Structures are given as structure tokens and as C-alpha cells.
Amino acid sequence: MRKILILNGPNLNLTGKRQPDIYGTTTMGQCIEALKETFKGRLDIDEFQTNHEGGIIDAIQEAADKGFDGIVLNAGGYSHTSVAIRDAISATDIPVVEVHISNIYAREEFRQHSIISPACSGVIAGFGLKSYELAVMSFI
Numbered sequence: 001m002r003k004i005l006i007l008n009g010p011n012l013n014l015t016g017k018r019q020p021d022i023y024g025t026t027t028m029g030q031c032i033e034a035l036k037e038t039f040k041g042r043l044d045i046d047e048f049q050t051n052h053e054g055g056i057i058d059a060i061q062e063a064a065d066k067g068f069d070g071i072v073l074n075a076g077g078y079s080h081t082s083v084a085i086r087d088a089i090s091a092t093d094i095p096v097v098e099v100h101i102s103n104i105y106a107r108e109e110f111r112q113h114s115i116i117s118p119a120c121s122g123v124i125a126g127f128g129l130k131s132y133e134l135a136v137m138s139f140i
């Protein structure tokens with residue numbers, strides 16, 4: 001069975017707890033449990049969240065060696081700024097699908113450009129936490 005890493009960056013641990021108008025009321029923990037249930041028997045899903053840029057880079061570098069076949073990445077605010085995360089995505093042999101809860105193109109100008117998108121195999125944004133399900137689905 002394919003193994004998929006859901007990799008969440010800064011502040012995504014607050015999902016469901018703050019700014020529900022933008023990020024909804026479901027917590028990330030509930031989202032991951034629902035994904036595990038939805039894809040039971042089809043994909044092996046693990047999640048890791050870190051508020052640190054280097055933690056995201058370490059997780060991307062280590063994912064292939066840990067047996068992951070793909071990564072669903074929400075790099076949070078670093079999506080708009082991090083050359084280092086983009087370089088890590090370019091350097092890994094496994095596909096990385098970029099995901100956003102909100103529609104970044106309908107938000108402030110500084111969120112409308114993702115620096116990591118060109119290194120990713122695909123991008124899903126704007127469907128709330130369902131964005132994660134759609135991204136995971138791409139590995140079926």
C-alpha cells in the first residue's frame with residue numbers, strides 16, 4: 001500500500017481553533033482522522049506538523065527514506081517566501097502536491113504567489129479542508 005505524508009507548516013495546528021471564517025471549524029486532528037478513514041485499505045496516511053521552516057525541509061528530505069511515496073504539503077505562510085523549501089521539493093524523488101485550505105488567489109496580494117508551486121507536481125487550493133482529500137486522491 002502506498003504511504004503518503006501530510007506535511008503541515010506554521011500555524012496549521014490552529015485550524016478549527018482560530019479564524020473559522022477563513023479556515024473553518026474542523027480541527028486538523030479531525031481532518032486527518034477523517035482522511036485515514038476515507039482512504040482505509042487504499043493508502044497509508046501519516047501527518048507531521050511543524051512551525052519551523054527547517055523542520056519542513058528535514059521532513060521533505062527524509063520522506064523517501066522513510067518509505068513515503070508522496071507528500072501533500074501545506075507550507076502555510078512559507079509557501080509565499082521559502083526558496084529553501086522549494087529547493088528541498090526539487091531535490092526529492094517523490095511527488096509533492098501543494099495544498100491550501102483557502103483560495104490564495106482571492107486573498108491579499110502577498111498570498112497570491114506561491115514560490116513553491118513550480119517545484120510541485122500539482123496544486124489544490126480553496127476547498128477548505130476538503131483540499132487535503134482532493135490532494136490525497138491524486139495518489140490513488
Ligand code: CA2
Nearest residue numbers: 011014015018019023076077100101102
Ligand atoms: O490557505 C492555506 O492553507 C494557507 O496555506 C494557510 C496559511 C497562510 O499563511 C497561507 O497564505 C494560506 C496560514 C496557516 C493557518 O493559519 C491559521 C491561523 C489561525 C487559525 C487557523 C489557521
